[in-house]
Amino acid sequence: MQERIRHPLFRDRVVSADEAAKAIRPGMTVAMSGFTGAGYPKAVPQALAARVEQANAAGERFRIKVLTGASTAPELDGALAKVEGMELRLPYQSDPAVRERINAGTLDYIDIHLSHVAQHTWFGFFGKIDIAVVEVAGIRDDGSLVPSSSVGNNKTWLEQADKVILEVNRWQPEALDGMHDIYYGTALPPNRRPIPLVQPDDRIGEPSLRVDPDKVIAVVETDAPDRNSAFSPPDEASKRIAGHLLDFLAHEVKRGRLTDTLLPLQSGVGNIANAVLAGLADGGYRGLTAYTEVIQDGMLKLIRDGVLRMASATSFSLSPDGIAEFNANVDFYSKRILLRPQEISNHPEVIRRLGCIAMNGMIEADIYGNVNSTHIAGSRIMNGIGGSGDFARNGYLSVFMSPSTAKGGKVSSIVPMVSHVDHTEHDTMVLVTDQGLADLRGLSPTQRAKQVVAHCAHPDFRPLLQDYFDRACRDGYGRHTPHLLGEALSWHQRMIETGDMRPAGGG
Numbered sequence: 001m002q003e004r005i006r007h008p009l010f011r012d013r014v015v016s017a018d019e020a021a022k023a024i025r026p027g028m029t030v031a032m033s034g035f036t037g038a039g040y041p042k043a044v045p046q047a048l049a050a051r052v053e054q055a056n057a058a059g060e061r062f063r064i065k066v067l068t069g070a071s072t073a074p075e076l077d078g079a080l081a082k083v084e085g086m087e088l089r090l091p092y093q094s095d096p097a098v099r100e101r102i103n104a105g106t107l108d109y110i111d112i113h114l115s116h117v118a119q120h121t122w123f124g125f126f127g128k129i130d131i132a133v134v135e136v137a138g139i140r141d142d143g144s145l146v147p148s149s150s151v152g153n154n155k156t157w158l159e160q161a162d163k164v165i166l167e168v169n170r171w172q173p174e175a176l177d178g179m180h181d182i183y184y185g186t187a188l189p190p191n192r193r194p195i196p197l198v199q200p201d202d203r204i205g206e207p208s209l210r211v212d213p214d215k216v217i218a219v220v221e222t223d224a225p226d227r228n229s230a231f232s233p234p235d236e237a238s239k240r241i242a243g244h245l246l247d248f249l250a251h252e253v254k255r256g257r258l259t260d261t262l263l264p265l266q267s268g269v270g271n272i273a274n275a276v277l278a279g280l281a282d283g284g285y286r287g288l289t290a291y292t293e294v295i296q297d298g299m300l301k302l303i304r305d306g307v308l309r310m311a312s313a314t315s316f317s318l319s320p321d322g323i324a325e326f327n328a329n330v331d332f333y334s335k336r337i338l339l340r341p342q343e344i345s346n347h348p349e350v351i352r353r354l355g356c357i358a359m360n361g362m363i364e365a366d367i368y369g370n371v372n373s374t375h376i377a378g379s380r381i382m383n384g385i386g387g388s389g390d391f392a393r394n395g396y397l398s399v400f401m402s403p404s405t406a407k408g409g410k411v412s413s414i415v416p417m418v419s420h421v422d423h424t425e426h427d428t429m430v431l432v433t434d435q436g437l438a439d440l441r442g443l444s445p446t447q448r449a450k451q452v453v454a455h456c457a458h459p460d461f462r463p464l465l466q467d468y469f470d471r472a473c474r475d476g477y478g479r480h481t482p483h484l485l486g487e488a489l490s491w492h493q494r495m496i497e498t499g500d501m502r503p504a505g506g507g
Contacts, residue, residue, distance in 0.1 A: 017043035020218035028130040031157040035069035035315035037227035039150030052085035063087040069152020073227035092384035115346035132161035137172035144208035150315035175330040234275035242275035264291035297322035314345040358391035369425035378419030404433035404458035417488035
C-alpha cells in the first residue's frame with residue numbers, strides 16, 4: 001500500500017480496523033463518508049458493529065449518532081442498524097434494516113435537504129463531531145487526500161471533527177486522482193461570497209482534500225468494492241414516462257424556451273431516470289451537460305456516445321457493468337466528469353444560476369401539485385428527501401415522475417391530498433406518470449387540478465378523483481383550493497385498512 005500512502009507520517013499510523021474502531025465510544029457523534037452506496041468506509045463500521053454486539057451481550061448500551069453524505073451500504077448502515085448501534089441517523093438512508101428501526105421508533109432520523117447538512121454542521125446544530133471516518137483513494141506526498149468515488153460531506157467532516165480515521169481503499173481506481181474539485185471558499189454568514197461557478201465544467205477548487213495530520217489517529221488499509229447493485233432494465237411504465245417527458249422537452253425547444261443543448265440536467269437514480277437518459281440519446285441530443293448528485297450507468301453511456309459533453313456530481317452510483325466500463329475507460333471519463341462536495345453539487349445559488357432541469361421521482365402527488373417523496377401513508381419513511389428539494393426549488397424546471405399506480409393497481413400515485421408534503425405546489429412545475437404529463441406552470445390551483453386528473457391519473461382512479469374535485473368545488477369550505485377535509489385522506493386510510501385505495505376493494 002505504500003504507493004497509496006505516500007506520506008511517511010500516515011504510514012506510521014496504519015492500524016487494523018479493530019484497533020481503529022476502539023477510538024469510537026458510546027454516545028459519540030461520528031461523521032462517516034459515503035453517498036449513494038459509494039465511497040463509504042467498509043472496515044471500521046463493521047469492526048465497530050462487532051464491538052457493539054459484544055457490548056449488547058454484556059448488557060451494556062453502546063449507541064452512537066451517525067452523520068453521512070447520503071445512503072451508504074450494508075457494511076455501514078446495515079451492520080450498525082442490525083446491532084442497534086445507532087441512536088440517530090441523518091441525512092438520507094436506503095438500508096432496509098435502518099428503515100425498519102426508524103419506523104419502529106427505535107432509531108431517531110433527521111430527514112434534511114442535502115445542501116443543508118454541511119452548513120448546519122458548521123452552524124453547530126448537530127453538536128460536536130467527535131470522530132470522522134472517511135474513505136479515500138490515496139494519500140499524497142504532501143499529506144493531502146485523494147477522494148474516492150464520492151465526496152459528499154467529507155470536506156466538512158475532516159474540518160469539523162476532533163479526530164479522524166482514514167480508510168485507504170486500494171479497490172478505488174488510482175485514476176480518480178484529479179477528477180475532484182474541492183472548493184474551500186465557502187464561509188459563514190455574514191461573510192459569505194458568491195460561489196464563482198457559472199458553467200457545469202468550471203473548476204473552482206482543488207483536486208484533493210485537506211486534513212490536519214495531528215487529527216488523524218488511525219489509517220486503515222482496505223481493498224473492498226463499493227455497493228454496486230445491478231439496475232433492472234426500464235419497464236414499460238418507465239419508458240412511457242420517459243416518452244412523455246422527452247416529448248415535452250422537444251416542445252420546449254420548439255417553442256424557444258430551451259435550446260437544443262437544453263440546460264444542465266439533474267436526475268435521480270432508478271429505472272425512470274435511466275429510461276429518460278436513454279431517450280435523450282434516441283432523441284438526437286448532443287453536447288448536453290449534467291449538474292447533478294450522482295453519476296449512474298445511463299450517464300456513462302451518454303458521455304461515451306457524445307450526448308453528454310460532461311457531468312458534474314458528488315458521487316458515482318454504478319452497477320457492476322458500469323464499474324467495469326468506467327475502469328476500462330477511466331482516462332476518457334476522467335476528462336469529462338467532476339466530483340464536488342455536496343454543499344456545491346446541491347447548492348441552491350449554483351442550481352439557480354445554472355438553470356438546472358430537475359427530474360426526480362415521487363411516491364405520490366395530489367391534484368394541486370403537492371408532492372410526497374418520502375413517506376407511505378404520512379408516517380412510514382422510505383428513504384428521505386435527499387437532494388430533490390434543492391433542485392426542485394431552485395431549478396429552471398422541476399419535474400416529478402412516478403408510475404400512476406402501485407401494488408398491482410391498488411394504490412394510486414395521484415391522490416386528493418398527499419399524506420406528507422416534501423415539495424409544495426409552489427415548487428412543482430411538471431408532473432409525469434405513465435398516463436401523461438401535466439404542465440402546471442402559470443396555472444391556478446383549480447386549473448392545476450384539472451390538468452393533473454385528466455393527464456396523470458390512472459383510468460381506474462380518474463373518475464374517483466374527478467368526483468372528489470367536483471364535490472369539493474361544490475361543497476368545500478372555500479373555492480380557491482377546494483377540499484373535503486373529512487375525506488381528503490380517506491384513500492390512505494382505506495389503503496392502511498385493506499391494502500387498496502379504491503372503495504370496497506375496487507368497486
